Amino acid sequence: MRPIPADPGVYRFRDARGRALYVGRAVNLKRRVASYWGDLRDRRHLAAMVRKVSRVEVVACDSEHEAAWLERNILERSMPPWNRVAGGAESPIYLELTTSLAAPGLRTTFRVAAGTQGFGPYLGGTKARLAVSALHRLYPLPYTGTRLTGAERDMARKLAVGPQHHGDMLAAVSAVLHREASAVAAARAALAQLRDAASADLAFERAQRLHLELAALEWICAAQQVTVTQPEDLVFYGWAEETLVRFEVVAGRLCDWQVRSCTAQAAKEKVALTPPHWVRFAQRNAALAAALRKE
Template sequence: MSRELSARLPAAPGVYRFRDAGGRVLYIGRATSLRSRVGSYWGDLRDRRHLRRMVPQVARVEAVECDSVHEAAWLERNLLERSKPRWNRIRGGLEVPVGIQLDAAGPRVVHLHSPGAAEFGPYLGGAQARLAVSGLDRIFPVRYTGERLDGGLRDLARVRGVSVLDRPAFLTAVAAVLRRRAEQTRAVRDGLALLRDRASANLAFELAGRIQQELGALDWIVAEQKVTQLVAGADHDVYGWAGGVLVRFRMRRGRVDGWEQRDSSLASARRYLELTPAEWSAFAERGAELARRLR
C-alpha cells in the first residue's frame, strides 16, 4: 500500500513521516524528491539496511512539500529536535546552524550562539555558507576596498581595478543577494558561471570545480526558507484544509516544530484557517492538499 502511495507524492523537496498501524511515528526524513525518496524504501535500501525491519511496519505515509531542499532540511531538523522516532538515529541533524554578518570588511559566516550574531539567515551547514561567501567575494571583493591594505592586497586590488570607492556599492549588492533579490542573485550566478567556464577553458579544472561548488552553495542560501527564522516572532499556528483534512503546523520560538493532521469538515476548519497568516497560506494549503491525496 505504501509503495502505491509514493506515486501520489510530488517530485519536489519535502519532509516525510512513516506511521505504523497504531498511529505511532516510526521515522521522519527529508528528500530532494519526495516521490523517489519514499518509493526507494520498497526497493534496495543499500546504505539504509537498518531500516529493512521498519518498512513492513509502515501503514501510513504523511508528507509536507517544501519550497526548497534547504527548507526541508530545516523542517526535518526542527521536528527531530522536538521528538526522535524509534528508527531515526540522530536527534536534530548534523549540519551546523550559522548566519552571515555583513560589515565594512564584507560578508562573514558566524555561529548562532547568541542573539544578534548575524543579519542574514539562519542557514544549515557552515561549509555551504562559507562557500557561498567565497562566491560573493569573488564577484564583489569587499576585502580589497579597505583604506589600509598591506602590499599584497593593495597589488591585488589594483589588478582587479577596485578601490575604497567601490565598497558601498559592493556591500549594497551583497545585501541584496542575501535578501534573495532575484535580479542581483541572477547577476551573481551569471558572473560565477562565466568565471567557471573561463577557468575550464583555460584547463584550470580545480578552480572551475571550486566555483561550481560556490554556485551550488549560493543556491542553497538564497533558496526560499521560512520554517526557521533568525528572529523569533510571536508563537502561532498555521492551518490548511483540503477535502476533509485539516493540517496544522506549530510555529514556536521562530521554528515550525510540530505538524499534525486530522479529519475535519470545512465548516469546523474555517475558524482555524482564519488564524493563518497570509504569508503562510500557500504552504499550508499545499500541505493539506498533499495530506488529502495520501489518505
C-alpha cells in the same frame, strides 16, 4: 504514493497505531519515499521498520535547504525510534556583513555582532564559507576598505577596486543576501560563466571549486521560512477535502505537523487565522495530505 510530488520536503512514516516511526528529508520526495519499498542497499536495517509502515505523511518545501531545516526542527523536538541522529549533520550558522568603510566584508559566524548586518540562519558551515568565497570573488568588498595591508593594497590595484567602489560592492552583496531575484540571477550567471571558462581552459580544479561555490550560493539564496530569527510562536492550519493539517511554530521554527479529518465548517475559523505568509504553504500541504489519505 502517486500523489507524492517530486519536490524537496520532509516525510514521516507512521504505524497502524499512528505512532511516528521515522522522519527523513528528500531532494525528491517521490523518489526517496518509493526507495524504501525497493532495494534498501546500505539501509537494510530499515527493512523491519518498512514492514510496520501503515501511513506516509509528507510536507513539500520550496527548497532543499528548507527541507533540511524542517527535518532538523522536527527531530530536535522528538526523535522517532528509527531515527539515529537528532537534527541532521549540518550546523546552524549566520553570515555577518560588516559595512564600515574601514574594514568591510562578509564572514561566517555563530553569533552576529552588534553594529553589523546578520543574515540567516543557514545550515552547513562549509556551504556558508563557500558562499562567502563566491560573493567575495564576484564583489571584492574587503578590498574597498581604507585599512588595508600592503599586500591587500596590491591586490586591490590588481582588482581595480578601491574605497570609491565601497557603496556599489556593499549594495551588490546585500542584494544577493536579501534574495533579490535579479541580483541572485546575476550572481548565479557570473559564477557559471567563470566555471565554464575554467573548464574550457582545462583548469578543472578551479572549475570544480567554482561549481561548489555556485551550489553554495544557491543553498543560501534558496527560499526557506521554516526557521527564522524572530522568536515567533504560533499555530496555523491548512484544509482540503475534509482534511485539516495543523502546523506548529515554536521560537521561529516550524517543528511539527499533524493531520486529521475535519469538515469545512469546523475548519473555517482555524484556517482564517493562518497568517498570510503561511497560507500558500499550508494550503499546498493540506491538499497533498488529503490526496495521500485517499491512497
